[in-house]
Amino acid sequence: MSITVRYFASLREQLGRGEDRLDAGDADTAAAVWARAVPERDMPERVLIAVNQEYAEPDHPVRDGDEVAFFPPVTGG
Amino acid sequence: MSVSLHPKPFDPWTLVATHQAGVAAGRFGATAVFVGTMRDFNEGDDVRAMTLEHYPGMTEKHLEAIVAQARERWTLEDCLIAHRVGAIEPGEPIVVTAVWSAHRREAFEACRFLMEELKHRAPFWKREALADGGTRWVEKNTEG
Helix, strand or coil: CEEEEEECHHHHHHHCCCEEEEECCCCCEHHHHHHHHCCCCCCCCCCEEEECCEECCCCCECCCCCEEEEECCCCCC | CEEEEECCCCCHHHHHHHHHCCCCCCCCCEEEEEEEECCCEECCEEEEEEEEEECCCHHHHHHHHHHHHHHHHCCCCEEEEEEECEEECCCCEEEEEEEEECCHHHHHHHHHHHHHHHHHHCCEEEEEEECCCCEEECCCCCCC
């Protein structure tokens, strides 16, 4: 199962990359995608998640071809 | 309805005037506008410049969804949101939200709603360059 994982802002800097293309194996939720993409680090407590560019909860299901994004609290405006 | 992102400085008043020329004359009696401009201070520090990162694609979709929510909640003639991205200097406008409606209550309330929803949920992130040479990510919005 192929998933595009994206990271933004301070999280992107901390991880040293903005994107992973992942064979997600049996990772079937957004939180499981994080665990597979960033095994060295627990998912940050205040992280926001989007699946296919819409906000989602950690247990949101993911499917082949999905884009899953993780980012810190937003500060626009 | 207009949602736009601007990598270069824009004049919010020109955007509002140009957009209003396309809103049916006689249909609206109220125009409410909010303009957010970059300060040269934040959290007690002098700020020299700022970079606004965003999530291309999701940002536009999210702003359009906010406008759709406002139009469900209030009777509105039209809405506009424009937001800067990239490198910004103090004194430059960052954001404008504008609402056209028959009466002032809808215009004021919907304009406030657009701005608050944008600040709390739209995927933008500010990184400040401080006068002392350091940089930092802004971690939270200031209270309204």
